[in-house]
Amino acid sequence: MNKGLPARIYSTGGRYGYKDQGQTPNTQLATFTFDDGTELVTEIRGRFTNTEEGVDGGVMFYGSKGYMASDPLVDGRFQVFLNGSKTAEPAPSADNGDDRAQDVHFANFLDAVRANAPSKLTAEINETYLSTMFCLLGNISYRLGRELRFDAASGRFAGDAEADAMLREPYRAPYTIPRI
Numbered sequence: 001m002n003k004g005l006p007a008r009i010y011s012t013g014g015r016y017g018y019k020d021q022g023q024t025p026n027t028q029l030a031t032f033t034f035d036d037g038t039e040l041v042t043e044i045r046g047r048f049t050n051t052e053e054g055v056d057g058g059v060m061f062y063g064s065k066g067y068m069a070s071d072p073l074v075d076g077r078f079q080v081f082l083n084g085s086k087t088a089e090p091a092p093s094a095d096n097g098d099d100r101a102q103d104v105h106f107a108n109f110l111d112a113v114r115a116n117a118p119s120k121l122t123a124e125i126n127e128t129y130l131s132t133m134f135c136l137l138g139n140i141s142y143r144l145g146r147e148l149r150f151d152a153a154s155g156r157f158a159g160d161a162e163a164d165a166m167l168r169e170p171y172r173a174p175y176t177i178p179r180i
Contacts, residue, residue, distance in 0.1 A: 004130050005152040006032035011141040017047050030138035042138070140166045
């Protein structure tokens with residue numbers, strides 16, 4: 001398992017304004033604390049809020065040197081604001097301003113899966129694992145309504161069978177994945 005994952009997770013929020021069957025919050029604040037004490041604080045704003053440099057919804061990550069925000073109403077790309085600057089840092093060159101960059105990324109992943117050739121991937125698969133795990137860990141903490149302790153080496157929660165059970169949803173036949 002990966003050591004780039006947090007040791008403690010706490011998430012709070014709610015699903016506001018919608019009358020539907022959604023189970024994930026549209027407004028959420030999650031704190032991920034690592035073994036060395038470093039914290040990553042993320043915020044999801046799905047409803048109308050104050051703006052930060054014109055962004056009033058989406059996903060925000062706060063750090064000691066600035067913050068990063070993604071506004072789905074614009075184009076969903078992240079903008080990085082460092083050291084109190086009101087101007088976003090230049091976009092990474094890999095993006096090249098291509099509105100289809102995400103589509104190209106998904107197509108590359110599917111092509112590599114179909115060919116059974118991890119070497120065809122243009123992005124390291126572990127990066128997808130890490131970003132997916134942060135979402136999953138935050139949502140498990142939210143659903144259970146409490147702080148969780150996670151052991152990155154084992155990929156399990158520390159002494160928490162209830163949280164462990166949420167790491168994998170039960171499958172419906174015939175859509176099953178065998179345990180290895």
